[in-house]
Amino acid sequence: MKSGHLNTVLSSVSKKAGYNGMIQNNETTEKSLNELIDEFALNIPETTPEEFLPTVSPNPFKNHLMIESPIHDEITLQDPSGRIVLQQKVSKGRNRLQTERLTSGIYFIHFHNQSQTFKIIKQ
Numbered sequence: 001m002k003s004g005h006l007n008t009v010l011s012s013v014s015k016k017a018g019y020n021g022m023i024q025n026n027e028t029t030e031k032s033l034n035e036l037i038d039e040f041a042l043n044i045p046e047t048t049p050e051e052f053l054p055t056v057s058p059n060p061f062k063n064h065l066m067i068e069s070p071i072h073d074e075i076t077l078q079d080p081s082g083r084i085v086l087q088q089k090v091s092k093g094r095n096r097l098q099t100e101r102l103t104s105g106i107y108f109i110h111f112h113n114q115s116q117t118f119k120i121i122k123q
Contacts, residue, residue: 052070053070053114053116054068054070054073054114054116055067056109056118056120059120060120060121060122061120061122062100062122062123063099063100064096064097064098064100065097065099065109066095066096067090067094067096067109068093068094068095069090069091069092069093069111069114070114071092071113072089072090072091072113073089073111073112073113073114074087074088074089074090074111074112075087075089075090075109075111075112076109076110076112077102077107077108077109077110078108078109078110079105079106079107079108080105080107080108090111099122102122103122104122104123105121105122106119106120106121107120107121107122108120
């Protein structure tokens, strides 16, 4: 790695980490650069790409819900008082949930293994 590029990377890493001291690195190996990045880099929170999140549609809904899940999971459908009105397993991929027996109103659908909850409205 060129010395100028190494200095730019080290400067950028130290500024992002809030390090106000002087960084001196006489070695220009990849290993020493990686060690410095590990030492000074900020902890960046992990995010989940949208293709790995469950989806529920349409919302509002009438007689059915389409549930897409990236993994096999279990869902719980609750009314606003917390009463469980439906609990079932869903497969990875597309699932159709019949909802004609539900009364109109607000519900919450929770994906247990994915720790995701959606507010949905029955028309």
